[in-house]
Amino acid sequence: MDRPFWESTSLRELTSEQWESLCDGCGKCCLHKLRDEDTEVVYFTRVACEMLDVESCRCSDYASRFARMEDCIQLTPDELLRCDWLPATCAYRLLAEGKPLPEWHPLLTGDPESVHRAGQSVRGRVIAYHKKLDLEDHLVDWAG
Numbered sequence: 001m002d003r004p005f006w007e008s009t010s011l012r013e014l015t016s017e018q019w020e021s022l023c024d025g026c027g028k029c030c031l032h033k034l035r036d037e038d039t040e041v042v043y044f045t046r047v048a049c050e051m052l053d054v055e056s057c058r059c060s061d062y063a064s065r066f067a068r069m070e071d072c073i074q075l076t077p078d079e080l081l082r083c084d085w086l087p088a089t090c091a092y093r094l095l096a097e098g099k100p101l102p103e104w105h106p107l108l109t110g111d112p113e114s115v116h117r118a119g120q121s122v123r124g125r126v127i128a129y130h131k132k133l134d135l136e137d138h139l140v141d142w143a144g
């Protein structure tokens with residue numbers, strides 16, 4: 001049987017459509033994070049980027065995200081090597097580490113809602129950012 005594209009094609013050789021389809025829509029990468037200056041450890045918060053639609057867990061203006069949010073980062077195969085801030089469940093990170101996609105990934109289930117049903121997205125678990133908010137009060141362990 002033919003292997004699926006994410007197993008048979010390297011990340012660098014994917015089409016843009018294949019690359020985009022790898023995103024499971026969890027929304028975890030779109031949360032504010034803090035990095036400990038001494039240890040370099042990255043801590044997730046439950047505070048979402050202003051542009052994250054917290055219901056769909058998708059960017060509210062994906063096409064213009066870089067123009068509108070200066071610290072939004074374009075994920076690329078090269079960038080992945082430096083992305084210690086991606087969650088352990090992120091499909092890009094998993095494939096870059098030679099690991100399989102989780103069973104709840106939409107590419108395996110054929111259903112974009114499966115990431116939410118599996119409790120692997122930020123839906124219903126995050127708050128919107130505002131300037132008076134102290135991120136250190138909102139650290140979250142998104143284990144797995």
Ligand code: SF4
Nearest residue numbers: 023024026027029090
């Ligand atoms: S963490 Fe990875 S899989 Fe989840 S939304 Fe971000 S890019 Fe997509």
Ligand code: SF4
Nearest residue numbers: 030049051052059072
């Ligand atoms: S601008 Fe959009 S893609 Fe970028 S971090 Fe914010 S919600 Fe995520």
